[in-house]
Amino acid sequence: METARRVGRTMTNHYNEYSNNQLAAHKLTYPALHAATARVLTLVPQAAPATLCISDMGCAGGGNAMALLREVQHAVDEAKARHGGGWDQLATCVYLEDLPGNDWNVVGKVLAAPEAKEFFKANRIHPRMLAQGFYEPLFPPASMHLALSYITLHWLSSTPQKPAGADWVSPHERQVPPAVLEEWRAAADRDLLLFLSLRAEELVDGGEGVFLMVGGGAGDSPQVHDWLRPLEGAALFTQAFRRAANAGEVRADALANAVIPYFLRSEADVRRVCEQLDGVLEVVALDSAPLEVGQVEHDPSADPAVGSLAWSIHEACLRTSSGCSEAEMDAVRRHFMDLHREHYPRGTCHVAYTALAVRRRPRV
Numbered sequence: 631m632e633t634a635r636r637v638g639r640t641m642t643n644h645y646n647e648y649s650n651n652q653l654a655a656h657k658l659t660y661p662a663l664h665a666a667t668a669r670v671l672t673l674v675p676q677a678a679p680a681t682l683c684i685s686d687m688g689c690a691g692g693g694n695a696m697a698l699l700r701e702v703q704h705a706v707d708e709a710k711a712r713h714g715g716g717w718d719q720l721a722t723c724v725y726l727e728d729l730p731g732n733d734w735n736v737v738g739k740v741l742a743a744p745e746a747k748e749f750f751k752a753n754r755i756h757p758r759m760l761a762q763g764f765y766e767p768l769f770p771p772a773s774m775h776l777a778l779s780y781i782t783l784h785w786l787s788s789t790p791q792k793p794a795g796a797d798w799v800s801p802h803e804r805q806v807p808p809a810v811l812e813e814w815r816a817a818a819d820r821d822l823l824l825f826l827s828l829r830a831e832e833l834v835d836g837g838e839g840v841f842l843m844v845g846g847g848a849g850d851s852p853q854v855h856d857w858l859r860p861l862e863g864a865a866l867f868t869q870a871f872r873r874a875a876n877a878g879e880v881r882a883d884a885l886a887n888a889v890i891p892y893f894l895r896s897e898a899d900v901r902r903v904c905e906q907l908d909g910v911l912e913v914v915a916l917d918s919a920p921l922e923v924g925q926v927e928h929d930p931s932a933d934p935a936v937g938s939l940a941w942s943i944h945e946a947c948l949r950t951s952s953g954c955s956e957a958e959m960d961a962v963r964r965h966f967m968d969l970h971r972e973h974y975p976r977g978t979c980h981v982a983y984t985a986l987a988v989r990r991r992p993r994v
Contacts, residue, residue: 688782846918
């Protein structure tokens with residue numbers, strides 16, 4: 631579907647304002663991240679000038695990317711201490727990747743903030759922005775030590791064609807036929823296989839990747855977050871389009887065209903893809919967990935912060951795929967926030983996340 635290729639995982643300019651609600655999910659990866667960072671540090675010279683090369687794919691507005699980078703530096707400092715020092719001449723080059731349509735001005739402002747610049751200088755970190763999609767080669771072969779991607783890999787490079795007149799925005803909704811869901815699963819398998827194959831080529835021998843994506847569950851069926859599968863009814867986004875259409879606030883075909891171009895994988899989905907790359911990538915860790923996202927709201931009239939997070943993530947792809955105007959999307963947003971308050975009056979939602987850590991096997 632061309633819409634998915636044009637929009638994909640592009641977030642709205644307000645994403646940084648609400649993205650801290652997702653930082654709790656980052657902690658799922660910290661044991662694997664610290665272990666991986668300690669191991670890849672030993673791949674660079676300890677007593678000579680050297681560069682540790684790291685990629686962070688899907689940096690969005692850069693706010694959460696900075697938090698992740700600080701955690702990586704914390705892991706580097708811990709590893710140095712365990713070795714009794716060394717790596718005094720180590721420099722770190724970090725590539726922050728996202729689509730060309732990302733708001734790079736926002737990222738630039740995050741990187742140019744005084745506290746960020748002080749952090750970079752103190753730790754000899756050299757950040758670079760890379761406007762390119764991660765479903766294509768990004769770096770030369772055997773050039774990266776640590777590959778990271780946090781809360782982005784569920785976004786697809788393209789999606790199967792949505793059936794005519796379909797009354798859903800995501801294949802994970804209850805009313806979607808099983809055959810449609812399986813078609814999307816196959817597309818998700820191809821994308822993950824491509825992504826991991828590309829990263830395996832770019833990692834040095836012994837290099838590692840730590841990836842966090844939305845989705846999870848130990849069984850074959852993924853755990854679907856509350857925005858797409860509330861306790862009853864269709865996805866909140868779908869219900870919002872329906873309400874707006876019934877009120878004459880959006881065009882009649884808006885919902886039929888609207889789509890969220892991502893797939894939420896189960897652990898079994900991820901493991902099945904990784905098995906195809908067993909000769910080049912070793913799975914170090916694979917785990918998932920549901921988390922409660924957001925905070926209890928005390929002002930029932932205000933837009934819930936976690937609802938605003940959801941909207942900042944999904945608005946761009948829904949607007950482009952549906953063809954709605956700004957005024958029409960404002961109407962859909964109002965209904966979405968009303969639905970959010972109705973379904974989740976506490977202001978929190980449950981979202982499952984999957985953490986995957988891999989290591990590059992030695993080249994023959």
